[in-house]
Amino acid sequence: MDGIWFAFLSALWLGIMTSISPCPLATNVAAISFLAKKITHPFFVLLSGIAYTAGRMISYAALGFILINSILSIPQVAQFLQKYMAQALGPILIVTGIILLEVIKINLPGLVLSQKHHNKLVEAGVPGAFLLGAVFALAFCPVSAALFFGSLIPLAFKSKFGVTLPFIYGIGTGLPVLAFAVAIAAGITSLSHWFHKLTKLEYYMRIVTGVTFVLVGAYYTGIYILKLF
Numbered sequence: 001m002d003g004i005w006f007a008f009l010s011a012l013w014l015g016i017m018t019s020i021s022p023c024p025l026a027t028n029v030a031a032i033s034f035l036a037k038k039i040t041h042p043f044f045v046l047l048s049g050i051a052y053t054a055g056r057m058i059s060y061a062a063l064g065f066i067l068i069n070s071i072l073s074i075p076q077v078a079q080f081l082q083k084y085m086a087q088a089l090g091p092i093l094i095v096t097g098i099i100l101l102e103v104i105k106i107n108l109p110g111l112v113l114s115q116k117h118h119n120k121l122v123e124a125g126v127p128g129a130f131l132l133g134a135v136f137a138l139a140f141c142p143v144s145a146a147l148f149f150g151s152l153i154p155l156a157f158k159s160k161f162g163v164t165l166p167f168i169y170g171i172g173t174g175l176p177v178l179a180f181a182v183a184i185a186a187g188i189t190s191l192s193h194w195f196h197k198l199t200k201l202e203y204y205m206r207i208v209t210g211v212t213f214v215l216v217g218a219y220y221t222g223i224y225i226l227k228l229f
Helices: 002-020 022-038 042-072 075-100 115-123 126-137 142-158 162-185 191-224
Strands: none
Touching: 002 022, 002 142, 002 162, 002 191, 022 042, 022 126, 022 142, 022 162, 022 191, 042 075, 042 126, 042 142, 042 162, 075 142, 075 191, 142 162
């Protein structure tokens, strides 16, 4: 039971970390603010914010679910992962931690949405907000890609409840975004103040998470590869 809760809480934490990372957070707040300017009634602003958040959550969850199921459906790959996942997890965590600490920087090709299609989605109301969130979720930056592909997916492979972890992760990615959507709908004008504070908090959370990943990765490497313990 403790293992289940550890996996679920880890997936939730990775989702929250992804959501408050500078690149996704800036995109989320800008998108929801733009939606708010196009909609006059606070209720529909809130509804569009929820739809946008749900779009991001479902996009992350669906991508993780498809990756895990498609890979595990190949017997040879499933057997390989079952045999060597413990050995691979150490180096994967170390690399992920190094990326989070920004010791190395990686430039990823982004998913670009043209202004024409962006405006069409915004003008489509709540369904458009949902699709906008789903599309923006796939615009991975180095930190969000490291958390998703380098941490969540290996964690899911290692856990017997792995197929449910992407959905928990998706919930985590939606929580801070939803908070901003509620704030905008409520007419709170000091969002820039809270955005700045959350950005500073993200820095320290990312450093702690990165150091933890490196240490845990080194421990796994020592046990399963170097046989030191």
